[in-house]
Amino acid sequence: MxxxxxxxxxxxxxxxxxxxxxxxxxxxxxxxxxxxxxxxxxxxxxxxxxxxxxxxxxxxxxxxxxxxxxxxxxxxxxxxxxxxxxxxxxxxxxxxxxxxxxxxxxxxxxxxxxxxxxxxxxxxxxxxxxxxxxxxxxxxxxxxxxxxxxxxxxxxxxxxxxxxxxxxxxxxxxxxxxxxxxxxxxxxxxxxxxxxxxxxxxxxxxxxxxxxxxxxxxxLANMNTCYLASGEAPVRWGNAHPNIVPYQTFAAADGHIIVAVGNDGQYRRLVELGGRPELADDPRFATNPARVRHRAQLVPLLAEMIRRRSKREWIELLEAGGVPCGPINGLDEVFADPQxxxxxxxxxxxxxxxxxxxxxxxxxxxxxxxxxxxxxxxxxxxxxxxxxxxxxxxxxxxxxxxxxxxxx
The missing domain is CATH 3.40.50.10540 (Crotonobetainyl-coa:carnitine coa-transferase; domain 1)
Structure with a gap:
């Protein structure tokens, strides 16, 4: 016992x-x-x-x-x-x-x-x-x-x-x-x-x-407090995040991946690894508040960048670079995952x-x-x-x- x-x-x-x-x-x-x-x-x-x-x-x-x-x-x-x-x-x-x-x-x-x-x-x-x-x-x-x-x-x-x-x-x-x-x-x-x-x-x-x-x-956690603090009811964002950009799914060459950038340093590494370092220096995208404001301009550019490589290539590249990311697994892949x-x-x-x-x-x-x-x-x-x-x-x-x- x-x-x-x-x-x-x-x-x-x-x-x-x-x-x-x-x-x-x-x-x-x-x-x-x-x-x-x-x-x-x-x-x-x-x-x-x-x-x-x-x-x-x-x-x-x-x-x-x-x-x-x-x-x-x-x-x-x-x-x-x-x-x-x-x-x-x-x-x-x-x-x-x-x-x-x-x-x-x-x-x-x-x-x-x-x-x-x-x-x-x-x-x-x-x-x-x-x-x-x-x-x-x-x-x-x-x-x-x-x-x-x-x-x-x-x-x-x-x-x-x-x-x-x-x-x-x-x-x-x-x-x-x-x-x-x-x-x-x-x-x-x-x-x-x-x-x-x-x-x-x-x-x-x-x-x-x-x-x-x-x-x-x-x-509903932070969604509750966002509403209580602002008086504005949050809306649906699909696989995107209302307060962080980029924090969403993207289509790679052969399927989808999740990119979950949590800070400006991770964002810079993402675009540098993707061959678009200028996107880190652009004042519209240099900080998270700026990226949230200019989401509509940035996300299509990132989507075009990510489509150039396969899921596996991106996961290996981003993990090595310290950029949070992951695949979208079916349950067959979940239970085969070594972790x-x-x-x-x-x-x-x-x-x-x-x-x-x-x-x-x-x-x-x-x-x-x-x-x-x-x-x-x-x-x-x-x-x-x-x-x-x-x-x-x-x-x-x-x-x-x-x-x-x-x-x-």
Missing amino acids: TDKALGHVRVLDLTRVLAGPWCAQNLADMGAEVIKIERPGRGDDTRSWGPPYLRDQAGADTGEAAYYLAANRGKQSMTLDIATPEGQAVLRDLVRHCDVVLENYKVGQLKKYGLDYDSLRAVRPDLIYCSVTGFGQYGPYAARAGYDFIVQGMGGFMSITGEADALPGGGPQKAGIAISDLMTGMYAANAVLCALLHRDRTGQGQAIDLALLDVQVAM VQARGMLFEMPHPSAGRVRLVGSPLKMSATPPRYERPPPLLGEHTEGILSGLLGYRQDAIDALRDKGII
């Missing part, structure tokens, strides 16, 4: 889809025991969000969607119908043995089952209860269902993402991943850790209220139906308590009987009765 940062913590995970499961998976990576509660017969919605599905050693689909695999390693799966009085009684028994409850039901839905924070802290007074919703537990939108795509729009993200309106393909664009879900999951994990530290000092549990919209607004491989960002582990499963590693690198990968994403209900008999001490006849009634 000493090499697991959260080896002393048990989490009851009532969440599904992405934000909540992402939080729970991060806690599991750090050693927490996570019990995922799923609906009998159906489970987490994302189990069926395919194709693609995980394949077994013969190449046949296992029925486990790749989407589900992304957010559920390290957990045990227990099926339980919490809409029934019997299921609610079992859940309360589980809460007595758990430090943390995670849930992402609509506001008020668990209260009618007697499974809200106030009800469950009567069962365990030091309970940490984390609720993840679209809009939070209060406010005029609290009753609304929250979806990542909608929140990306409402929270301002899509107003600054996408090609500039005046250019071909311009207009609002969502992120290629469910970014507000994922960031909410990360904020939720951080909040749970803070609550655990507070409980260690005081013995007190607490309720945590995470909202996708709050997170989406908060994560990604050296950092252990891809690993394999045994899987009960596929034999082996490839998963993406945690980015956390810790010397004393590194992430541990001990359980693959579980099959639906894989651990139900073991939890009931082992953790709760239920007799076999009681377990059989629950199964006969469809409660597990």
Whole structure:
């Protein structure tokens, strides 16, 4: 247990889809025991969000969607119908043995089952209860269902993402991943850790209220403060940067590269390596504020310069010259990258139906308590009987009765 940062913590995970499961998976990576509660017969919605599905050693689909695999390693799966009085009684028994409850039901839905924070802290007074919703537990939108795509729009993200309106393909664009879900999951994990530290000092549990919209607004970072400082709403710049030039993609002779010049010295080296040193001495381009003002004149000149060489030539040249740059990789190139491989960002582990499963590693690198990968994403209900008999001490006849009634 000493090499697991959260080896002393048990989490009851009532969440599904992405934000909540992402939080729970991060806690599991750090050693927490996570019990995922799923609906009998159906489970987490994302189990069926395919194709693609995980394949077994013969190449046949296992029925486990790749989407589900992304957010559920390290957990045990227990099926339980919490809409029934019997299921609610079992859940309360589980809460007595758990430090943390995670849930992402609509506001008020668990209260009618007697499974809200106030009800469950009567069962365990030091309970940490984390609720993840679209809009939070209060406010005029609290009753609304929250979806990542909608929140990306409402929270301002899509107003600054996408090609500039005046250019071909311009207009609002969502992120290629469910970014507000994922960031909410990360904020939720951080909040749970803070609550655990507070409980260690005081013995007190607490309720945590995470909202996708709050997170989406908060994560706009410097774009927020640029607006608050100037009173002018930022606009879409596509792959360019509103405050730094050149800091964008360029087309090389055989594909695209990213050039991310952060200061005037790097800019001078860029144009010198490209055979255009006069562009560093031109007063319109000599400093970053000047380059931002004269972006429309400079960028076409740089684009013509960069088109003369291949991606590989530019990357090698600019890296040697100390100019920040990089390729735009597909995922095949990402997982073949020697740096990604050296950092252990891809690993394999045994899987009960596929034999082996490839998963993406945690980015956390810790010397004393590194992430541990001990359980693959579980099959639906894989651990139900073991939890009931082992953790709760239920007799076999009681377990059989629950199964006969469809409660597990």
